Amino acid sequence: MQKTIAAALLALALPALAHAETPEQKGLAIAVESQKRNTGWVDSKVDAKMILENKQGEKSERNMRLRALEVVSDTDGDKSLTYFLSPADVQGTALLSFTHFKTPDDQWLFLPALKRVKRIASANKSGSFVGSEFAFEDLLAQEVERFTYKYLREEPCPTDEAKGLVCFVSERFPAYENSGYTRQVSWVDKKDYQVRKLEFFDRKAEHSKTLLFTGYRQYQGKFWRSHTLVMENHQTGKKTTLSLGNFELNAKVDQTEFDPDALARLR
Amino acid sequence: MRRFWLIGLIGACAAVARAEPIDLSGYVAGEVRIFPAEPKFPAQHENTFSPSLALQPELRWKLDEENTLTLIPFGRIDVDDDERTHWDIREANWLYNAGDWDLRVGLGKVFWGVAESRHLVDIVNQTDLVESLDEEDKLGQPMVNLNVITGFGTWSAFVLPYFRERTFAGPEGRPGLPLRVAEDLAVFESGDEERHIDFALRWQERVGNFDIGLSHFHGTGREPRLVPTLVPGGPVFVPHYDQIDQTGLDVQATFDAWLLKLEAIRREGQGEPFFAATAGFEYTLYQVFESSADLGLIAEYHHDGRDDFAPFTIFNNDVMVGARLALNDQDDTSLLGGAIVDVETQTTFATVEFATRIAEGWKLEVEGRFLPYVANGTLESNFERDHALEIRVLRYF
Numbered sequence: 001m002q003k004t005i006a007a008a009l010l011a012l013a014l015p016a017l018a019h020a021e022t023p024e025q026k027g028l029a030i031a032v033e034s035q036k037r038n039t040g041w042v043d044s045k046v047d048a049k050m051i052l053e054n055k056q057g058e059k060s061e062r063n064m065r066l067r068a069l070e071v072v073s074d075t076d077g078d079k080s081l082t083y084f085l086s087p088a089d090v091q092g093t094a095l096l097s098f099t100h101f102k103t104p105d106d107q108w109l110f111l112p113a114l115k116r117v118k119r120i121a122s123a124n125k126s127g128s129f130v131g132s133e134f135a136f137e138d139l140l141a142q143e144v145e146r147f148t149y150k151y152l153r154e155e156p157c158p159t160d161e162a163k164g165l166v167c168f169v170s171e172r173f174p175a176y177e178n179s180g181y182t183r184q185v186s187w188v189d190k191k192d193y194q195v196r197k198l199e200f201f202d203r204k205a206e207h208s209k210t211l212l213f214t215g216y217r218q219y220q221g222k223f224w225r226s227h228t229l230v231m232e233n234h235q236t237g238k239k240t241t242l243s244l245g246n247f248e249l250n251a252k253v254d255q256t257e258f259d260p261d262a263l264a265r266l267r
Numbered sequence: 268m269r270r271f272w273l274i275g276l277i278g279a280c281a282a283v284a285r286a287e288p289i290d291l292s293g294y295v296a297g298e299v300r301i302f303p304a305e306p307k308f309p310a311q312h313e314n315t316f317s318p319s320l321a322l323q324p325e326l327r328w329k330l331d332e333e334n335t336l337t338l339i340p341f342g343r344i345d346v347d348d349d350e351r352t353h354w355d356i357r358e359a360n361w362l363y364n365a366g367d368w369d370l371r372v373g374l375g376k377v378f379w380g381v382a383e384s385r386h387l388v389d390i391v392n393q394t395d396l397v398e399s400l401d402e403e404d405k406l407g408q409p410m411v412n413l414n415v416i417t418g419f420g421t422w423s424a425f426v427l428p429y430f431r432e433r434t435f436a437g438p439e440g441r442p443g444l445p446l447r448v449a450e451d452l453a454v455f456e457s458g459d460e461e462r463h464i465d466f467a468l469r470w471q472e473r474v475g476n477f478d479i480g481l482s483h484f485h486g487t488g489r490e491p492r493l494v495p496t497l498v499p500g501g502p503v504f505v506p507h508y509d510q511i512d513q514t515g516l517d518v519q520a521t522f523d524a525w526l527l528k529l530e531a532i533r534r535e536g537q538g539e540p541f542f543a544a545t546a547g548f549e550y551t552l553y554q555v556f557e558s559s560a561d562l563g564l565i566a567e568y569h570h571d572g573r574d575d576f577a578p579f580t581i582f583n584n585d586v587m588v589g590a591r592l593a594l595n596d597q598d599d600t601s602l603l604g605g606a607i608v609d610v611e612t613q614t615t616f617a618t619v620e621f622a623t624r625i626a627e628g629w630k631l632e633v634e635g636r637f638l639p640y641v642a643n644g645t646l647e648s649n650f651e652r653d654h655a656l657e658i659r660v661l662r663y664f
Contacts, residue, residue, distance in 0.1 A: 052597050060597050060627065088663030089630045090599070091292055104523060106473075114403060116378040119478050121551050123523040128559045131597040178523075180554075254366045260478075261414070261421035261471060264377070265362060265369055267327075267337075 027149025027170040034193040041249040055237035078141040110263035126180025133231040133240040147172035293324035304652040310438040312347040319345040348440030374407035381519040384587040388515035393431040420472030427465040442653035449503040480517040490578040511536035538576030563591040598624040612642035632659040
């Protein structure tokens with residue numbers, strides 16, 4: 001993403017670390033470094049399982065196959081394709097998203113029963129993804145350009161897995177339209193620059209949800225991926241666990257898979 | 268026709284023989300249609316509760332990265348209507364996927380268009396009208412279909428070597444027509460009858476917020492004219508299938524929560540050449556009533572300039588308004604309500620559809636169909652007593 005700008009920002013930010021640096025500059029520098037360490041994976045394949053749990057502990061499950069294409073551009077973010085394997089009644093449904101920084105995202109839905117590809121409104125950032133506690137915006141690639149930042153403090157990392165590591169704690173504010181959040185607070189470890197925890201504050205500025213990232217594993221000696229994401233909704237008592245497996249990076253995914261006109265041949 | 272089914276079946280059997288993992292899915296559905304009013308025509312059944320059972324297994328076998336075989340048979344057993352007791356092969360095809368082009372050979376299904384209440388541009392597959400009046404159920408169409416994704420849009424070419432006749436309710440079926448539709452007596456303009464080879468070509472492209480499709484179809488029109496004819500045994504409707512040329516345009520503009528839609532066709536071959544169009548919008552309100560539900564508001568206007576020598580349509584000058592509520596809950600609960608009102612006669616056709624998941628793999632659908640006002644002499648007046656509530660339980664596997 002925006003390699004030249006990122007490099008320029010780093011050149012500015014790194015010496016500044018030694019000198020007086022505003023919390024905004026430091027927050028941005030942390031995000032830029034995180035992103036830098038996650039550039040060059042080209043494309044990916046991953047299997048995803050979501051377990052939705054309500055207050056009474058009743059569970060339901062969704063299984064998906066995810067494809068993503070890394071886009072390096074000043075204006076456009078990554079492309080992603082979500083293909084549903086279950087529940088059985090939505091099997092074969094697919095969602096294709098193109099993200100952009102300055103213009104609204106593009107989204108297409110493939111409805112297998114009608115064999116219909118429908119372009120859908122992308123304004124729905126804050127809506128629930130398939131009834132889970134994840135909003136659409138929570139699942140988009142978290143590119144630097146999507147937020148503005150403010151560094152708060154350092155403290156021990158919050159998850160057991162990251163015990164012993166120190167985390168940067170920063171606020172970030174959605175820079176895109178239609179977000180359901182006024183702000184988020186992130187815990188990013190100082191060693192690998194991976195997100196360990198996110199707190200979400202809703203439109204009324206109330207702490208509504210918390211997301212924990214665990215099960216980190218490194219791929220190709222470079223890219224860290226969390227395999228278990230647990231999102232808790234403090235207002236409803238509901239919880240969604242997203243388990244990721246069979247990661248393939250630089251997976252040589254056929255680029256035409258990300259063409260809306262190719263959706264109809266998924267089924 | 269049977270030859271095409273056979274090719275598909277043999278392909279599928281070959282697939283089974285290779286003992287590779289075959290993906291089996293599909294559903295079985297039990298349905299009760301409730302007709303509160305007495306039927307309009309004497310031959311129609313008088314049962315308030317009219318049950319039926321449908322089965323649609325879907326077999327998919329991915330041979331390798333490029334080759335996929337698909338087999339989707341469908342069947343329904345209807346207690347009251349012998350014509351609605353029917354079966355079909357929705358799909359039986361081989362797909363070769365080469366990335367920027369693909370080829371599909373066999374019985375297939377495609378959808379063209381953007382509108383919700385009428386599918387003007389969508390012409391490749393015949394409508395399985397006995398399944399539902401909404402014209403969204405389609406019969407499998409024998410085809411050779413080549414799709415090429417280029418830097419200048421996606422081109423799709425179709426050779427359609429066999430024609431499928433539209434299905435209609437039987438004389439005892441509801442909703443139905445005053446006369447039996449004699450499908451066995453169908454009259455074709457072409458001497459090749461159902462063996463006439465049809466062609467279709469489509470180009471689609473995205474330009475910014477606009478999704479554009481242009482298409483042309485040359486061949487046997489999917490909509491029959493129903494001609495009252497006296498045959499031994501009494502009068503029947505004989506379906507007449509004409510040779511037509513139809514050019515279609517479909518455009519959707521997507522701006523934030525707005526979808527603006529246009530479908531238009533020009534058709535030659537049925538009376539004077541005519542234009543027809545559907546234009547409308549869909550506007551979605553997200554997280555309404557401080558819940559996670561979305562409310563979509565839909566309005567569409569239908570114009571159709573066909574004359575009396577073309578098949579009859581109810582969409583000559585009509586307005587459709589509707590709303591779709593999606594709860595975005597664990598059970599994917601949704602509610603859709605809509606009404607199509609004829610601007611000239613005020614005849615109104617209203618539908619309500621509710622769907623929810625009742626357990627893992629189980630779905631409940633409830634569909635209501637009402638005609639609150641019907642003017643005399645309209646096509647809808649045939650259905651004026653066919654208010655119905657359909658309750659369906661589907662088991663997916």
